[in-house]
Amino acid sequence: MNYLDAISVPGREDRHKTNTAFGGTSGKMKSCLKNGCFGKDGCLNLSSRSFSQTHGCQFNLSLGMLNSIRKAVIIKHGPVGCGISSMGNIGVNKTLKQLRDPLAEGSIWISTNLDEADVIGGGEKKLREAVLFADKEFRPETIIVTNGCVPALIGDDVDNILNDLQEQVAAVIVPIHCEGFKTKVMATAYDAVYHGILKKFVRLPEREEFIVERDLDEMERQYRISRNVNIFNVGSMSRPDELELQRILTGIGLNVRFIPCYAEPDDFQYALETSLNVSICGTHDDYFVEHLKTKYDIPFVIDTIPIGRKNTDRWVLKIAENFGLEKEAQRFIAEENRILEASIDKYRNVFKGKKVFLAGGEVRIIATAEIIQDLGMEVVGFKAHHFDQFIEPIFEALENIDDVVIDVATNQPFEQANLVKRLKPDILITHVGGNNIAAKHGLPIFPLFGPAYNYMGYSGVFEIVRRLARVIRNNQFNKNLAENTELPYKKEWYDKDPFTYIKE
Ligand code: SF4
Structure with a gap:
């Protein structure tokens, strides 16, 4: 693989034939994996929705990684709303940076704040000002410029502008082309960030x-x-x-x-x-x-x-x-x-016979299901952000999984709400960011990921067991929430097939 001569990366829907719309069973998904449905001209790659409630933007996921790089200033080239999600992780981000380096700064970012006039006149002037200001004001080792939809649509020649500016600043300038409209697969963000890192940071020491x-x-x-x-x-x-x-x-x-x-x-x-x-x-x-x-x-x-x-x-x-x-x-x-076995044994009674629904990244949900089965619980459904060939080895750790429902949907909380009503799980394990909606079902929720918790390795299994047992024993908050709030969907939607809007 070598895309390093390209300005930006291809979307995952092209590079991996990644699927973002599927409703069926794990058995069907597994046979699709086996039969190469993700490959060139694969049928799963062509699936889509006739109605989509919401989606993910690779610009925001890129910032999730980039905000964590130390000794850097991030310039968000676009309207001020792009990347506002960074506000959600500034505290955690600073703490985790300081675990590596006690003197690390929190995230520093600047928006070029493009407006209607810039859409007509171009965003070049604001981008130049932002880069020169970042270099003079903060003296960072690197200035990372993320490119949103607007500059891409109006045709700002970002790379040439930055090449020119590189002669005028001390920091290394790293362009990241992560325009949200370019892909339906949010995970393309990882490639976009790595593309910039490979071009500007990776060299022999x-x-x-x-x-x-x-x-x-x-x-x-x-x-x-x-x-x-x-x-x-x-x-x-x-x-x-x-x-x-x-x-x-x-x-x-x-x-x-x-x-x-x-x-x-x-x-x-x-x-x-x-x-x-x-x-x-x-x-x-x-x-x-x-x-x-x-x-x-x-x-x-x-x-x-x-x-x-x-x-x-x-x-x-x-x-x-x-x-x-x-x-x-x-x-x-x-x-x-x-x-580990000796440590978790005393918790097993808490979990016996419980049914679990998992939602989040494909790899993480299928892997977490292994712990669920290990504890004697039943997996009743999955919702994955997307699906591709990387999931294949993870399925091997699971037993009796072929009849379990899988919904492939980046966000789309309406499909999840319908599935949860039908499958009637006792516990939801869902990604942070979607739990505010999921909590209105009134069920115990265990976050699929938390920036301060241990999920991985052997100690991660114990930590999940210990915390999951606590969530199951005390679910009063979500019960109160369900009694006093409602999900926004009508009865007619719950009567419909949850996969009504998926076009294969
Ligand atoms: S989709 Fe485009 S306009 Fe919207 S937040 Fe992402 S980069 Fe900005």
Whole structure:
């Protein structure tokens, strides 16, 4: 794969034939995966909706990653409303940055605030002013310019403007082309951000080699690199998750570095001193690791996500195979499972016989279902943001899943409301951001992700069990909410097939 000569990345609907509209069973989805329906001319790629309530914008997801880069100023080139969602994570973002570097600033961003006059006259002047102001005022190491729909539609020549400005500022300018209208698959944002990182940040570490040559014996350096592993956190991993994965891989003799979120620009060149790139989720990282393989010949692992014990066992073994550390990994896994089993046993009665509906990112929901089955609960339905081939290995950890309903829908809360009424789960596990709507069903809700909580690895399983048990025991808030508020849908909608508006 090599798209680095292109200004912007292709949408996932073109690159992976990703599906964003499907209503059926897991068995049907699995056979679609097997029969290549996601491939070229795949039927699933052509699905759409005749009515869509809401959608996702890759501009906002890109900012979720970019706001976390240290020593950077973000310029949002577009109307002031674009990227306003950043307001939702500024506190968390600053805290997590400071866990890496106590002196780290919070996110600094500037909007070019395009208005009606700029739509006619062009946004070039405002973009130039914003870049020069950011450089003079904040003296950042890097200025990241995100490009929204409006400048793309009016034809601002963003790359040429930025090339010209690069001569006038000290910071490295990084353009990110993440216009919301260009794709229905919000996850294209990961590719757009990695595209900018690959072009501007990733290079061989000349400065570090000089220091290393003076301070360390070359053989020791080479040995260290032979045990180095990069793990990619695009924002869906908390600091406790990072520490748990580090504990696991250190336990079998490896060194771990986390990029890109909460990293600083220099970290990307040092990250080339590694023997393996490890993605926790193909939805996030395939664009980056494939390019690192093509350009720097660094092997990579994309398989399952370390959520749930079977998935974690598999993930650790896949990594260990690359270093001949299978025996060490087996010993480590056996001991971790023994401790985990003893720890969760006392909670099992709380979960017995409960039915669960899961909604969120494809990889995360299917992996979390492994924990649900492990605890003796029944999975009754899924709603995934999108679907593509990266889900295949995750299904392998599940049993008796073929009749379970899957709705593929980026947001579309009306479909979820209909499904929840029909499937009558006892518990909802849904992505943060949609829980305000889901809570009106009055059911216990467990967030699929939380920036401060541990979900991954063996300790992640225990943390999920402990917190889920607490949510089930005390659901009074959501009960009160359901008694005093209503979902906005009419009875006629609940009488209809939830997949009425999906066109295959
Ligand atoms: S869809 Fe376009 S206009 Fe809307 S927030 Fe995203 S980038 Fe801005």
